[in-house]
Amino acid sequence: METESIVxxxxxxxxxxxxxxxVGDLLLGNGGIVAAGxxxxxxxxxxxxxxxxxxxVAAPGFIxxxxxxxxxxxxxxxxxxxxxxxAAKGGFTTxxxxxNTDPPIDNAAMVEFIQQKARQESVVRILSIGCVTxxxxxxxLAEMEELASAGVVAFSDxxxxxxxxxxxxxxxxxxxxxGLAISNHCQDMSLSCNGVMAEGPVATHLGLDGIPAAAEExxxxxxxxxxxxxxxxxxxxxxxxxxxxxxxxxxxxxxxSVTAEVCPHHLTTxxxxxxxxxxxPSIEAGRLAYDTSTKVYPPLRSQRDVDVLIEAxxxxxxxxxxxxxxxxxxxxxxxTYQEAAFGISVLETALGSLLQMVHxxxxxxxxxxxxxxxxxxxxxxxxxxxxxxxxxxxxxxxxLFNPEQEWTVDPSEFESKGRNTPLExxxxxxxxxxxxxxxxxxxxxxxxxxxQPHVNP
Amino acid sequence: xSLSRTIDTPETSGGLGQESAPRLHVLDLDDFSRDEIFxxxxxxRGMKEVLGRDIKKVPALRGKVIVTLFYEASTRTRMxxxxxxxxxxxxxxxxxxxxxxxxxxxxxxxxxxxxQAMGVDTIVIxxxxxxxxHLLAQHLDKVSIINAGDGLHAHPTQALLDLYTxxxxxxxxxxxxxxxxxxxxxxxxxxxxxxGFAKMGxxxxxxxxxxxxxxxxxxxxxxxxRSPFAxxxxxxTDLDKAIEGAxxxxxxxxxxxxxxxxxxxxxxxxxxxxxxxxxxxxxAAPSAMVMHPGPMNEGIEISNSVAHGGRSMxxxxxxxxxxxxxxxxYELTIGPGQEL
Numbered sequence: 001m002e003t004e005s006i007v008x009x010x011x012x013x014x015x016x017x018x019x020x021x022x023v024g025d026l027l028l029g030n031g032g033i034v035a036a037g038x039x040x041x042x043x044x045x046x047x048x049x050x051x052x053x054x055x056x057v058a059a060p061g062f063i064x065x066x067x068x069x070x071x072x073x074x075x076x077x078x079x080x081x082x083x084x085x086x087a088a089k090g091g092f093t094t095x096x097x098x099x100n101t102d103p104p105i106d107n108a109a110m111v112e113f114i115q116q117k118a119r120q121e122s123v124v125r126i127l128s129i130g131c132v133t134x135x136x137x138x139x140x141l142a143e144m145e146e147l148a149s150a151g152v153v154a155f156s157d158x159x160x161x162x163x164x165x166x167x168x169x170x171x172x173x174x175x176x177x178x179g180l181a182i183s184n185h186c187q188d189m190s191l192s193c194n195g196v197m198a199e200g201p202v203a204t205h206l207g208l209d210g211i212p213a214a215a216e217e218x219x220x221x222x223x224x225x226x227x228x229x230x231x232x233x234x235x236x237x238x239x240x241x242x243x244x245x246x247x248x249x250x251x252x253x254x255x256x257s258v259t260a261e262v263c264p265h266h267l268t269t270x271x272x273x274x275x276x277x278x279x280x281p282s283i284e285a286g287r288l289a290y291d292t293s294t295k296v297y298p299p300l301r302s303q304r305d306v307d308v309l310i311e312a313x314x315x316x317x318x319x320x321x322x323x324x325x326x327x328x329x330x331x332x333x334x335x336t337y338q339e340a341a342f343g344i345s346v347l348e349t350a351l352g353s354l355l356q357m358v359h360x361x362x363x364x365x366x367x368x369x370x371x372x373x374x375x376x377x378x379x380x381x382x383x384x385x386x387x388x389x390x391x392x393x394x395x396x397x398x399x400l401f402n403p404e405q406e407w408t409v410d411p412s413e414f415e416s417k418g419r420n421t422p423l424e425x426x427x428x429x430x431x432x433x434x435x436x437x438x439x440x441x442x443x444x445x446x447x448x449x450x451x452q453p454h455v456n457p
Numbered sequence: 458x459s460l461s462r463t464i465d466t467p468e469t470s471g472g473l474g475q476e477s478a479p480r481l482h483v484l485d486l487d488d489f490s491r492d493e494i495f496x497x498x499x500x501x502r503g504m505k506e507v508l509g510r511d512i513k514k515v516p517a518l519r520g521k522v523i524v525t526l527f528y529e530a531s532t533r534t535r536m537x538x539x540x541x542x543x544x545x546x547x548x549x550x551x552x553x554x555x556x557x558x559x560x561x562x563x564x565x566x567x568x569x570x571x572x573q574a575m576g577v578d579t580i581v582i583x584x585x586x587x588x589x590x591h592l593l594a595q596h597l598d599k600v601s602i603i604n605a606g607d608g609l610h611a612h613p614t615q616a617l618l619d620l621y622t623x624x625x626x627x628x629x630x631x632x633x634x635x636x637x638x639x640x641x642x643x644x645x646x647x648x649x650x651x652x653g654f655a656k657m658g659x660x661x662x663x664x665x666x667x668x669x670x671x672x673x674x675x676x677x678x679x680x681x682x683r684s685p686f687a688x689x690x691x692x693x694t695d696l697d698k699a700i701e702g703a704x705x706x707x708x709x710x711x712x713x714x715x716x717x718x719x720x721x722x723x724x725x726x727x728x729x730x731x732x733x734x735x736x737x738x739x740x741a742a743p744s745a746m747v748m749h750p751g752p753m754n755e756g757i758e759i760s761n762s763v764a765h766g767g768r769s770m771x772x773x774x775x776x777x778x779x780x781x782x783x784x785x786x787y788e789l790t791i792g793p794g795q796e797l
Contacts, residue, residue, distance in 0.1 A: 207610030290588030
């Protein structure tokens with residue numbers, strides 16, 4: 001691919017693929033990383049564009065293992081074009097699109113449709129996740145080998161669990177020789193019932209049906225037992241409860257092939273947010289209560305859950321951060337809490353909210369970057385490790401962000417069609433300045449300024 | 458338990474709205490101050506006098522329009538609001554989900570906006586979903602919203618009439634033991650009553666099947682974050698113990714569907730363990746009163762003889778309901794502390 005050369009000077013380079021975190025210059029050219037480190041003038045090609053990276057961080061573009069691009073079928077909520085722009089604005093250069101579209105992505109032709117759309121309209125790399133079962137109905141396995149040959153990177157019926165235990169066992173077994181993980185949306189429906197938010201104090205106060213933590217934990221425990229029985233690759237989607245953490249930790253200690261992801265909102269917001277006061281505890285429900293932008297599955301949990309999840313992420317029990325970007329149209333949210341759709345539009349706020357943990361010294365910058373890059377790349381497999389690296393010769397998927405820049409979330413400025421975020425009006429610290437996908441500058445904030453092109457002496 | 462105590466009642470002119478902005482909506486009692494509740498109860502006393510007159514009509518709300526918007530069946534609440542509005546000379550328009558554009562799929566919000574556009578002053582809403590009244594209060598800026606029951610969440614006007622009924626008899630609510638029996642988990646009446654009675658200084662004890670209690674109230678773990686209710690109530694599932702020395706026993710309606718949903722082994726077992734009977738009432742204080750928000754399942758949560766016996770205040774509750782709703786409509790429309 002022919003792209004022009006760009007050098008980012010004096011930037012803090014964080015490359016988790018080789019535990020590198022130091023200030024230097026990053027030279028991109030021809031779609032790849034040309035050099036990273038201290039560059040003398042004669043290393044930089046004449047006429048090369050120059051970005052002053054002082055105060056900025058350069059890292060591999062983020063990889064999102066879990067997002068909903070809604071196309072085909074729900075283009076009024078999101079499209080591949082809009083979702084990919086949202087991704088670029090949020091620093092993501094690779095998206096794994098969940099297959100709960102209409103029709104669902106359960107055959108090769110559907111994968112090809114997504115990939116063709118992506119080639120035409122997406123500014124970032126779109127990978128497809130295929131259904132586990134035909135039509136996402138949970139009865140019969142989809143043609144998983146055909147899907148794998150068409151390029152899917154994992155299987156999931158996300159939005160719904162693979163509910164039947166034997167079918168889950170068979171899926172884990174059947175995918176053994178395909179080498180792909182089964183990403184399960186862990187929700188025991190007989191426990192979650194009609195629940196719309198986390199069981200607990202706020203649900204009791206507001207008279208909303210609660211979803212107990214056990215609805216998630218019971219199915220994770222089941223899936224781990226099945227992974228052990230089959231030797232299959234299990235990926236736990238959007239892990240959200242404190243009680244799920246020891247289950248995954250134990251499974252890893254036993255050497256099982258189990259990985260897990262956590263979402264930014266489960267690391268930074270709690271069920272108190274349903275009261276509509278941006279997390280401020282309140283004894284009164286008040287007019288603002290029942291904020292439907294907080295309705296998400298898994299539901300926002302307690303502060304204790306948040307604390308345990310952050311520790312697990314730092315420790316590595318949780319391998320990666322995935323957005324579960326779930327955009328919705330306004331009408332789906334301007335209803336009662338019970339009727340409102342589950343989901344939060346996350347891509348454009350992910351970095352800013354995650355950096356809260358870094359600023360609070362709960363997570364190091366390096367670990368955060370790792371969980372957004374090498375963590376998810378490892379789940380995708382060896383062939384994707386290039387995407388999570390800034391080593392010369394790898395693909396120039398790069399995010400450039402200012403960790404100190406404060407900004408206020410205004411959903412009307414979103415690239416995503418989904419404006420459904422509980423963070424509206426919240427001031428975050430840390431924002432993407434520029435995003436390169438295969439060397440192309442696919443997002444550029446007003447703060448990104450080019451210096452004079454480089455002239456060799 | 459002493460029944461003669463002085464009431465710490467502020468003068469009628471004080472209380473509600475003196476320090477903060479006048480109240481726009483009645484969504485639940487959790488944001489009512491004790492003084493504000495006193496204010497409503499005092500005002501209701503005046504309204505009850507109006508209801509005792511030969512000609513039950515005062516011009517207070519002449520020219521005001523009240524819409525009752527009911528998405529659930531109701532007899533007493535709806536009629537009570539209608540009567541309250543009419544006695545105060547307001548024009549009351551009744552709207553039900555059935556037979557309205559809601560049946561054509563119009564959303565609650567759009568129905569609310571439509572009603573607002575017709576220039577009404579107050580919407581009284583009942584809806585099967587918790588937070589329905591809040592949805593209207595968030596998006597409508599020209600009308601007052603009164604919550605007449607939202608899902609499992611709240612029924613503040615019922616709680617206010619309950620408080621009125623108890624205060625009327627015992628003069629003060631301070632220190633009274635109030636036992637609420639039955640399906641607390643699914644009861645909006647219980648939730649609002651807990652706020653109301655606790656704010657007024659009564660001791661609230663919940664009794665009923667463990668499966669029909671909010672889960673966070675059943676767990677004893679100290680590390681767990683618990684709802685605001687946890688600090689306001691005690692739970693005693695053994696009704697015989699709970700009812701001991703009670704001044705007020707309130708039975709909640711038990712929906713028969715709860716058995717099919719697995720919350721209860723059988724109606725028979727529920728009746729045996731939690732029906733409010735004469736025998737059980739014998740364990741309460743000699744002056745104890747019995748209440749029920751209605752509609753009753755006689756013979757299930759309450760025995761026939763208790764429901765219609767000498768201690769039953771159930772009909773009194775209905776009468777007081779009109780007075781309390783008159784007081785609320787008046788205060789929301791005209792402003793607090795105004796002379797009738």
